[in-house]
Structures are given as C-alpha cells and as structure tokens.
Amino acid sequence: MLFTMLRERVSAIYKANIMQKTDGLFLKCCREVAEKYPEITYEEVVIDNCCMMLVKNPALFDVLVMPNLYGDIISNLCAGLIGGLGLTPSCNIGEGGIALAEAVHGSAPDIAGKNLANPTALLLSAVTMFCHLNLHDKADRIQNAILSTISEGKYRTADLGGSSTTTDFAKAICDHL
Numbered sequence: 463m464l465f466t467m468l469r470e471r472v473s474a475i476y477k478a479n480i481m482q483k484t485d486g487l488f489l490k491c492c493r494e495v496a497e498k499y500p501e502i503t504y505e506e507v508v509i510d511n512c513c514m515m516l517v518k519n520p521a522l523f524d525v526l527v528m529p530n531l532y533g534d535i536i537s538n539l540c541a542g543l544i545g546g547l548g549l550t551p552s553c554n555i556g557e558g559g560i561a562l563a564e565a566v567h568g569s570a571p572d573i574a575g576k577n578l579a580n581p582t583a584l585l586l587s588a589v590t591m592f593c594h595l596n597l598h599d600k601a602d603r604i605q606n607a608i609l610s611t612i613s614e615g616k617y618r619t620a621d622l623g624g625s626s627t628t629t630d631f632a633k634a635i636c637d638h639l
Contacts, residue, residue: 471503472496475512475528475536488529513539537566548580548621551587553594563591577627580619582608585635607638 474492478485489506496504507515509532515522516539526536541550547567555561565583573579585608592601611617617634618624626634 471524553590563587610638
C-alpha cells in the first residue's frame, strides 16, 4: 500500500540565494502554511542539494513542494532514476482537494496513435487519483497488477527493453487484475 501512507514531512525546494524575490516569496508562503500544521515536519532544501540527495538516497524525502520550473527539473531527474518518463506518474492537488492526475510526460504526441507508449505512468497516475478518492483497495489492485507485469518481464514496451505494444502491455496488466 505504497500510496496509503500518511505524510509526515514536507520539503520546500528553492534557490532563494539567486532567485531572491520569487523564491523568497515562495518560501514566505511555505512557512506561513507550515505554521498551520505543526504536526508535520517542515524543511527547506536548496534545489542543487535536493538533486544530489535524490540521486544518493531518495528515501530522505516524503513530500516535495517547489515552483514549477524546479518541478520540471526534478521530475525528469527522478524519472531517470526509475527507468524513464514512461514510468513516472504525477498528481497535482490544489485548494479544496481538487486534483489532476496525469503522466508526468504528458500526452507524448510524438508517438500518439502508434501503439508504442508505455501506459505505466498514466495508470500509476490513476492509482494516485484512486488513493486521493479513498479507493485504496482499487489502487492497490492496479498497482500490484502493474508491478507483477513488469517484474514478470514477458510484456514490456520498448522503453523497458521489450517489444510489446501498448495494447499488449495493457492487456497483460488487465490479466493480472
């Protein structure tokens, strides 16, 4: 139940020594919000150090909060650590709990309609959305089916070293449900 754990620590990622006005305002806002949640550990980490820490030991982090530019950089760094953008989910949760879950790489228009895309990122984004909606049993079933399919190794898309189509890979995931 990877996505059902309680969040205990928030790390604000910044570069205020260079981006004094914009990141300074970002940190000010983060600090104001952090004061409202004293039960959650709050820390501030310079993006340079954050990238190094993510490569060396990503388990040091729980929740990362940052401006969009740093999010783009860090999401690509993390995607590289786990095998590529085809495996990387995302979920943006806003005020009032409104959420948008999508693959971090977006729609991959360069391979749209070619039956080549790895559906894992989109499916894991759906898992995140199910968790957000408190449908943890459904989320766990889908996540386990994805992990079983990948670890089995019979069906993998090209980005995972295989030759399966999107359809074949997705069908294998469905078969594991």
